[in-house]
Amino acid sequence: MEMPIDFVxxxxxxxNLMMLSSSRIRTCIQIAAVQGILVGFMPVIIDIHSILPGIIIISFFSIILKGMxxxxxLFRALREANIRKEVExxxxxxxxxxxxxxxxxxSFWLTSRLEYAQPLISYLAAPVSFATFFTGALIxxxxxxxxxxxxxxxxxENGIFLFGAVFLGAQSFLVELAILLDIFVAVFVMGIAIFHISREFDHIDTHKLSELKDLITKK
Amino acid sequence: MNIVFCSLTIFIMSGLLALSLNRFVKLANYIGAIGAVCACVLGLSSLFIVYNSPGCAELSIPWFVPDGSLSVAIDSLGALFLFPIFILSALAALYGAEYLRHYYGKKNIGSAWFFFNLLIASMVLVVISRNAILFLLAWEMMSMSSFFLVLFEGEKKEAAQAGLIYLIAAQIGTLFLLAMFILLSKDSGSFDFPGSQITAPGFLHSIIFLCALIGFGTKAGFMPMHIWLPEAHPAAPSHVSAVMSGVMIKTGIYGLLRVINFLGTPCVWWGWLLIFIGIVSGIFGILFALAQQDLKRLLAYSSIENIGIISMGIGLGVLGMSMNNPTLIVLGFAGGLLHVINHAFFKGLLFLGAGVILHETGTRKIDLLGGLLKKMPVTGFCFLVGAAAICGLPVLNGFISEFLIYFASLKGIFGSGITVFVCLGIIASLALIGCLATVLILLIAALRQMLLKGRRVERVLTWDCGYAKPEARMQYTASSYVQPIADFFRGILRTQKHGPKISEYFPDVSFFKTETADLFSETVFRPALKFIHRLAERLTGVQHGQLHLYILYILFTLIALFIWKL
Amino acid sequence: MHTKIVQFILILILSPFLFGVINRTKAFFAGRKGSPLLQLYYDIFKLLRKGAVYSKTTTWIFVAGPIVSLSAVVIASALIPFTGYPSLISFDGDIVLFIYLLGLARFFTVMAALDTGSSFEGMGASREVQFAAFAEPSLFLSLAALARLTGSISLSGIFSSAVINSWAAFGPGIYLVFGAIFIVFLSENSRIPVDDPNTHLELTMIHEVMVLDHGGVDFAYILYGAAVKFWLLGTLLVSMFLGACSRGWGIDVAIFIFGMIFLAVIVGIVESVLARLRLLKVPHFLIIALALSVVALILTMR
Structure with missing residues (x-):
């Protein structure tokens, strides 16, 4: 077993657990960023002996995107929407x-039922990537x-990337890129949306968006 | 076997005698109690005979009910359950003779004894019967007699309510048992209990298991089906609560074990299900126990927790059976069964103690109590021992059964075997530790005594941070004691707090009240019952009080039955 | 056998020393000179020479509390191994007994506190049991994870050297267990950030407030019991790093004692740089320990 991979x-x-238990949005963003960087390094660490240039490029881009x-x-959105409150x-x-x-x-139980085509690099990779995926969904x-x-x-996305990096090897990165692009757009749109929402409504609570429904029906 | 029949006869005869002598209250009281104690002692002696020669305790005579015979037997499993039944019932009867004196002239003492003795007799019959019909008869007798005992103070509204809930729960349980026994007889061809069969677990067996789990679980108090326990136990007289909580709910465990024994090799998921139910009952039971303010209600919830522990042990054993792991079988079942006996004793002790407290202080509200150890040193000491034992603290009996269950689960994780030698080593070490602890406690206490000799030992008021006159009302109550943890689990407990909001510096007369309703009865059973009620209301159109239409219904039913059969 | 008895006695003799080390460390960080290293010994002997004052409200429980607690802790110290050498008494499943003995000690301390009838002590007792409700399961699960890892279910077996050997194969899991036990260690010994042993504000104290009404010999027992408990739980941490090697008994023991002193220094540093958590936050802190131990246990279940 490869120790460094297990540690990562x-x-x-x-x-994941820290993000779930932390109360500040800033901390959450920072943890997500560091997690993105760590996950971004994964494809490189796994095959440290035979690195393809494509892998390095993918790794580099994902680290730049998710880490910086x-x-x-997000920090800009925080600043502009003037959010100070806790995560709730x-x-x-x-x-x-x-x-x-x-x-x-x-996810540990689920992945223990999977059958793998090739020998595992780390028995932890699959459950943790699933868990990361679920954590994202939970958040x-x-x-x-x-x-x-x-x-x-x-x-x-970190969860998907981790899974792809460990199990699918190089061919997965096309999918990766597409997802990254999606996320990029999502973040962009959300950033703009948050900015506008906060300007209109003075808050960005999503559950209060349901008030819009009433507004429309009243009109 | 004859001795057991003698003891059963004494139970019923003394009960009837007490009932018929109802006018002479004292006499009825003593006859009932003495009859119960004699019968229990007799029953106990029969157990020793069975222990010495296991083969002799069987009896099978033909009777009028088709498909089977009137057969009874005592085997080792049955004897294990009869042991606490006889001992605890005898003790509770002695206690009850004193306890019921309080009710002379107010209550019907004779009938109380009649039902009490009937309850014990039916429990014994449940454990020894080897025929489904006989079993169900005894089971119903047990439910009914305990139902009437719950209604002992039936003029009180909550007691009547508790009785009703108990009756409904018991009937639902019996319904499932009936279904279970019919399926079982279909499998084996007779209503007589089959021997242990080694068959592959089929679909039918799983259905039988689930029916048994619900039917017996309702009696035992597994978590979603437990709602009658916290109602019925406080309502019944204390010696009855002791018997009900100490041994009657264990007949549910007995039935479950017996049925699992019929079904041959169990499925793996049965074991996991039992463990899961055990964990849920354990955690939720103790959480709700924390939030209670009624002493006997608290004890009832704690019974649910202990049933959970027993269920965990049995689940581990079943898991071992299905995985063919002898270590797990032995340790799991041993832990669960030992906890059955242990719980019978310490919960009996605690309920009897609660009865004394209720008798002396006139209240079951823990928040109103305090300083009892000074006023009632003997009761206090006994109660403390019971509490320490139910915590499973070392040196007392609760520890051993919990230790076995822990040991089974730890061993289960590794799947490694165990030899008799290791077991002996553990027993020896535990005994050594027990001795050492006793010696050490004595030594340290003696050291204290020695050091304090000749020095000044004063008695003053408790230091209370500058309050001029500390008084009893300033004591930390039970509610305040559990408040932090109850608050932490408020999502589960949903404790309602009532009290005026304080807005001024010098508030008026204030009050504060909390109440914790049962999670399942509020979220599951109440809505379900409401639904059934609504459904039933629609049916009221059918019932309009005209006799000839009713006869028409009967006619229709008969014709329908004919058509179905022909 | 001789070495086992010597180890047992060493635990009993050395444990109050660690508190002196902690206080010295804290004094160093505060720029003070600090109390002597043997201060706790002096305190205990001073208290042993005193008479006693009891509250009129109390009963025999109040007297029995310190006695039973101390005995339980001392018995527990017979179960704990010393630098990987087996303990005085060890058998399969002594993990359970160890945790339950600590529970017995707590039960009687809490009973004695409630016996005084004072609301302060009630408050302390209430908090103590609340925190224990989270700390005990995580300690149990952590030990179960270690047991699963090493394939042994006795403390001596787990810490003999098996933990050291499984570092290579299972580093991450052991780190998690270490984290969990460290949090439990701080909480059970009422150190910062859970409880502040130096505070004298009753409303925020936990352990100290429970023993407020004890004095004289009883209080000496309590202080000594706390010191032994500190050593016991500390051993769980230190033994994860220092196992028995073939350097010989004497050297191993010396190294282990230095390890314990190092742990005390770390605790001192933690107390110097951290503030107490708000009381409502403490359960969250302990929940983290619980989460870590559960994750560690799951990681071992491959």
């Missing part, structure tokens, strides 16, 4: 942490703010 993967897992550009955009999960931090651990157990579902939902998408 467990760190990714711990970052996305967080930068539904059901409290302990519950969401517990959910995170349960998700990990679930999207359980958090109020639009901006935390963007963070959720980022985490979700």
């Amino acid at each position: 993967i467990v760190t990714v897992l711990l970052m 550009i996305f967080p930068g955009l 999960p539904l059901g409290g931090y302990p519950l969401s942490l517990l959910m995170g651990v349960l998700m990990f157990a679930l 999207i579902v359980s958090r109020m703010k639009a901006i935390t939902q963007v963070i959720g998408y980022l985490v979700l």
